[in-house]
Amino acid sequence: MSNIxxxxxxxxxxxxxxxxxxxxxxxxxxxxxxxxxxAFLSLMFPDMGGQGSLASSIWxxxxxxRYPAGSPEFCLRVGSMIRHRGLMANLSLRENLLLPFLYCxxxxxxxKARKRVDEVAEFVGLERLEQQAGERSSFxxxxxxxxHCLLQQPDVIVAQEVHVGMPPDRLQLFREKAKAALELLGxxxxxxxxxxxxxxxxxxxxxxxxxxDDVPDVxxxx
Amino acid sequence: xxxxxAYLDGWNxxxxxxxxxxxxxxxxxxxxYSLFFSVFSIILRMQWLSRPAVTxxxxxxxxxxxxxxxxxxxxxxxxxxxxxxxxxxxxxQQIQDLSLIGTLMNGVxxxxxxxxxxxxxxxxxxxxxxxxxxxxxxxxxxxxxxRSMGIDPHEYLHLPRVLAFALSGLILTFLFVVVSIWVGGLxxxxxxxxxxxxxxVEVRRGMDIEMMLAMxxxxxxxxxxxxxxxxxxxxxxxxxxxxIPVRATNGVVGALxxxxxLDALWVVSRIVL
Numbered sequence: 268m269s270n271i272x273x274x275x276x277x278x279x280x281x282x283x284x285x286x287x288x289x290x291x292x293x294x295x296x297x298x299x300x301x302x303x304x305x306a307f308l309s310l311m312f313p314d315m316g317g318q319g320s321l322a323s324s325i326w327x328x329x330x331x332x333r334y335p336a337g338s339p340e341f342c343l344r345v346g347s348m349i350r351h352r353g354l355m356a357n358l359s360l361r362e363n364l365l366l367p368f369l370y371c372x373x374x375x376x377x378x379k380a381r382k383r384v385d386e387v388a389e390f391v392g393l394e395r396l397e398q399q400a401g402e403r404s405s406f407x408x409x410x411x412x413x414x415h416c417l418l419q420q421p422d423v424i425v426a427q428e429v430h431v432g433m434p435p436d437r438l439q440l441f442r443e444k445a446k447a448a449l450e451l452l453g454x455x456x457x458x459x460x461x462x463x464x465x466x467x468x469x470x471x472x473x474x475x476x477x478x479x480d481d482v483p484d485v486x487x488x489x
Numbered sequence: 490x491x492x493x494x495a496y497l498d499g500w501n502x503x504x505x506x507x508x509x510x511x512x513x514x515x516x517x518x519x520x521x522y523s524l525f526f527s528v529f530s531i532i533l534r535m536q537w538l539s540r541p542a543v544t545x546x547x548x549x550x551x552x553x554x555x556x557x558x559x560x561x562x563x564x565x566x567x568x569x570x571x572x573x574x575x576x577x578x579x580x581x582q583q584i585q586d587l588s589l590i591g592t593l594m595n596g597v598x599x600x601x602x603x604x605x606x607x608x609x610x611x612x613x614x615x616x617x618x619x620x621x622x623x624x625x626x627x628x629x630x631x632x633x634x635x636r637s638m639g640i641d642p643h644e645y646l647h648l649p650r651v652l653a654f655a656l657s658g659l660i661l662t663f664l665f666v667v668v669s670i671w672v673g674g675l676x677x678x679x680x681x682x683x684x685x686x687x688x689x690v691e692v693r694r695g696m697d698i699e700m701m702l703a704m705x706x707x708x709x710x711x712x713x714x715x716x717x718x719x720x721x722x723x724x725x726x727x728x729x730x731x732x733i734p735v736r737a738t739n740g741v742v743g744a745l746x747x748x749x750x751l752d753a754l755w756v757v758s759r760i761v762l
Contacts, residue, residue, distance in 0.1 A: 312636040342639020352634040357622075367638045369542035370645065377541070402629075415638070425637075 270422035299477040346421035353408030361396035430466040547649035555657030570669025591695015608711035623723035654716035662708030715744035
């Protein structure tokens with residue numbers, strides 16, 4: 268059964284983001300400045316204590332079932348790659364990769380992820396997994412996010428300016444790895460970017476654009 | 490006319506200040522209540538027990554807050570605790586009423602000195618670490634990372650620290666009392682002030698189950714509520730690293746005030762009930 272990420276018409280600081288959906292294998296892009304992106308991400312991953320709200324304006328449609336944003340099922344099926352938000356500094360790289368599975372508490376999933384973690388780390392190019400993560404570059408954050416997605420195998424990945432802030436050689440390397448990973452996963456991608464030159468190299472089925480510089484500062488949220 | 494206007498402006502300014510302060514205090518209480526409610530509902534739901542990610546953090550926090558503090562708390566017990574016991578015995582002897590030993594031991598050492606000393610020690614040692622660590626996590630945006638993974642920051646970041654403070658406080662307070670009384674009794678008997686068995690009989694006479702419950706309750710609640718105040722301050726760091734020392738200071742002072750208020754509440758409730 269295919270899962271589809273959907274949202275209804277959203278008012279972000281008075282501007283309208285039209286309702287749309289992202290299906291497996293397709294890429295959709297929303298061009299808006301960082302403040303809109305943070306507001307959108309806050310709706311996508313709300314602080315609800317893992318409960319989700321049925322009134323949520325963003326949800327994952329799986330057949331007749333609707334998983335609201337913030338619910339555990341939604342978070343299992345929707346991966347995230349957010350710029351410089353890919354790790355916990357006080358955990359090792361291995362613990363970081365396994366964190367969602369260690370949290371979810373399903374022993375079967377955890378064992379499966381434990382078996383695959385070395386293979387995934389090799390695929391994305393992460394070494395010395397027992398080392399504490401600490402402060403890392405945007406490139407390592409992006410690799411870990413990609414590693415999470417490969418382990419989690421989500422239906423849709425929400426990426427936020429994940430290609431921004433990398434040196435050109437690393438950007439090229441990451442683009443290749445991300446492309447190979449997406450071919451492997453077949454996931455849909457919702458790409459949030461401030462510019463149409465976001466550097467992902469993806470072919471987008473649709474692009475929405477919101478342009479308004481006169482919005483309050485909410486950068487503290489994300 | 491101008492003087493009257495200046496006078497009214499002065500009062501307006503004062504009223505505005507009072508209003509601002511009242512709103513700030515009200516917001517702080519609401520935020521603290523929200524944190525308290527979230528953490529407690531997660532504790533009661535018990536799902537955290539089946540989540541290795543949370544239990545790993547809990548074990549690390551218990552090790553850091555409880556196990557690593559143990560030698561220091563024992564040292565405090567040998568110093569402050571034994572001194573308190575010795576002073577109580579000498580005082581009781583001076584007024585020639587040995588039956589006061591148990592009562593004073595209960596009222597001063599077990600119910601006040603032990604829970605307060607342990608809570609203040611945990612606050613000074615681990616409290617600052619909690620604000621710095623959780624504050625830095627907020628600065629690095631790790632709370633947002635957790636949310637994007639479907640992980641509840643209250644469950645993963647706050648609950649293990651609150652539980653570790655509560656459990657460590659309870660056990661360390663109990664150890665503080667035991668070490669103080671036993672070593673204090675030995676010191677008293679070595680100094681020929683009182684026979685050790687006589688000392689134990691007097692201590693036993695002054696103790697009851699209500700006193701033990703009060704000690705356990707205070708030993709657990711003082712550190713637990715302190716930790717919540719510290720976490721509340723850590724959450725307010727936002728993305729600004731300059732806020733970490735400010736919030737650490739506010740957290741420690743706030744936690745001390747909360748402890749004194751809780752103790753006052755305990756005394757008032759005992760008088761009323």
